[in-house]
Amino acid sequence: MCCVSGVHVDACVSFNVSRNCAVAKDSLGWSGTSPSLYSKQPFNKFLLPLKALVTSTSQDFPIASLIGEEKVGVLLLNLGGPETLEDVQPFLFNLFADPDIIRLPRLFRFLQKPLAQFISVARAPKSKEGYASIGGGSPLRQITDAQAEELRKSLWEKQVPAKVYVGMRYWHPFTEEAIEQIKRDGITKLVVLPLYPQFSISTSGSSLRLLESIFREDEYLVNMQHTVIPSWYQREGYIKAMTNLIEKELEKFDRPEQAVIFFSAHGVPLAYVEEAGDPYKAEMEECVDLIMEELEKRKIINAYTLAYQSRVGPVEWLKPYTDETIIELGKKGVKRLLAVPISFVSEHIETLEEIDVEYKELALKSGIEKWGRVPALGCEPTFISDLADAVIESLPYVGAMAVSNLEARQSLVPLGSVEELLAVYDSKRRELPSPVTVWEWGWTRSAETWNGRAAMLAVLVLLVLEVTTGQGFLHQWGIFPSFH
Numbered sequence: 001m002c003c004v005s006g007v008h009v010d011a012c013v014s015f016n017v018s019r020n021c022a023v024a025k026d027s028l029g030w031s032g033t034s035p036s037l038y039s040k041q042p043f044n045k046f047l048l049p050l051k052a053l054v055t056s057t058s059q060d061f062p063i064a065s066l067i068g069e070e071k072v073g074v075l076l077l078n079l080g081g082p083e084t085l086e087d088v089q090p091f092l093f094n095l096f097a098d099p100d101i102i103r104l105p106r107l108f109r110f111l112q113k114p115l116a117q118f119i120s121v122a123r124a125p126k127s128k129e130g131y132a133s134i135g136g137g138s139p140l141r142q143i144t145d146a147q148a149e150e151l152r153k154s155l156w157e158k159q160v161p162a163k164v165y166v167g168m169r170y171w172h173p174f175t176e177e178a179i180e181q182i183k184r185d186g187i188t189k190l191v192v193l194p195l196y197p198q199f200s201i202s203t204s205g206s207s208l209r210l211l212e213s214i215f216r217e218d219e220y221l222v223n224m225q226h227t228v229i230p231s232w233y234q235r236e237g238y239i240k241a242m243t244n245l246i247e248k249e250l251e252k253f254d255r256p257e258q259a260v261i262f263f264s265a266h267g268v269p270l271a272y273v274e275e276a277g278d279p280y281k282a283e284m285e286e287c288v289d290l291i292m293e294e295l296e297k298r299k300i301i302n303a304y305t306l307a308y309q310s311r312v313g314p315v316e317w318l319k320p321y322t323d324e325t326i327i328e329l330g331k332k333g334v335k336r337l338l339a340v341p342i343s344f345v346s347e348h349i350e351t352l353e354e355i356d357v358e359y360k361e362l363a364l365k366s367g368i369e370k371w372g373r374v375p376a377l378g379c380e381p382t383f384i385s386d387l388a389d390a391v392i393e394s395l396p397y398v399g400a401m402a403v404s405n406l407e408a409r410q411s412l413v414p415l416g417s418v419e420e421l422l423a424v425y426d427s428k429r430r431e432l433p434s435p436v437t438v439w440e441w442g443w444t445r446s447a448e449t450w451n452g453r454a455a456m457l458a459v460l461v462l463l464v465l466e467v468t469t470g471q472g473f474l475h476q477w478g479i480f481p482s483f484h
């Protein structure tokens, strides 16, 4: 680790990220994308000296005195997934109606729902095929419920009698449903824990934004003390749990030392990182670096790489892309590949279908002879116990003005209230270009409102015609077939 407690973290992380990319280049001989300048990201306010984060344990806190008569709740935030094939289109509608997934210029916000309807109907057949091939629906709800139950048990074993709730962003149980239950149960202290190890505007950010709007409108919630753990990829327990899984899968190879460790993260449009200040890429690179350091401590020094999967639409997403990288590695003569899904802690459609079927097939076609895949963490005990520790370590800051308070800034987990966390990235945030290009028509902010609206309505009519007839300019340009 290059970071020492007390060293200013901006400098520390940007050094770490650059070094990380250099290692990837050396070990595989191809150049990845250049590292983003992390010190320019607005969200780094919440990053803390890494050594402190990595070495923390729950034993540092007098737990009983923190809880007292309070009723503690933990709200796990997650994406949600369609449980049946009939759910697929409405699930996609909810996803594309989210301005953190498709952000239209202010002038065109009124088109968000029609556009979501259009894209969800267009995409549903392909998505349904994917969900049909993994058993007819997403396993996310079941796995997240099991994680919530294991987390509850772990907290109770650590003398924290908390209730754990699941709030999904795009499907049942919706965040609103979880909040209603939290109110019925009379929770007085709430820890908000997004189940994404790395922060992205499109995932944790979106869930927190929704939560903020719910909190703002509700008298009970406005007064409820809460804190948020926005990302936790740097925690020792998580890093060790991931490393254990990788080590175990490597042992299944005939010559483990020759397997390339292939971290595959869910992508985001490049503009999220470069224009909107999403810390996702920097956090991902640092996470991979920490796992590789832990492997090195165990004398495992395999070559490795990080690529991004699951892009939607034809705009540029984070690179290198997983499919192109697999082909590249095959050309370079790599014969053994171990895929490691890194951005999500449950099995889901993109591990079970995209990685296990599509990328495996591509790898075998590209000359890879032995393919392995690390399972998602699910209810792995080291991981669950570490999540419980993260919750316990956050308790002293529930209700405190964490971010503006020096003590909290130096705390063991990065904390902040929902409102404060969002304020930080909103302060610099510009409009996010949509991952779908249909609206990118060179409209300027100064364009006349009504001219613009009339033209966009005309486009909408064309789009509706295209969906209903299956023919038109988007099909000709291959825009629909390029959805993942």
Ligand SMILES: C=CC1=C(C)c2cc3[nH]c(cc4nc(cc5[nH]c(cc1n2)c(C)c5CCC(=O)O)C(CCC(=O)O)=C4C)c(C)c3C=C
Binding pocket: 079, 080, 081, 082, 092, 095, 100, 101, 123, 127, 130, 138, 139, 140, 196, 200, 202, 203, 266, 267, 268, 269, 312, 343, 344, 347, 348, 349, 350, 435, 484
């Ligand atoms: C960290 C993880 C994820 C990021 C970042 C993310 C960004 C992102 N996703 C889409 C579009 C889709 N995502 C879909 C499913 C899906 N996405 C994630 C995670 C991240 N998404 C998960 C875990 C899942 C699967 C849920 C499940 O049911 O198992 C889908 C639907 C599936 C499909 O049709 O392929 C879409 C569409 C965008 C546009 C985006 C960033 C802007």
Ligand SMILES: [Fe+2]
Binding pocket: 266, 310
């Ligand atoms: Fe996604």
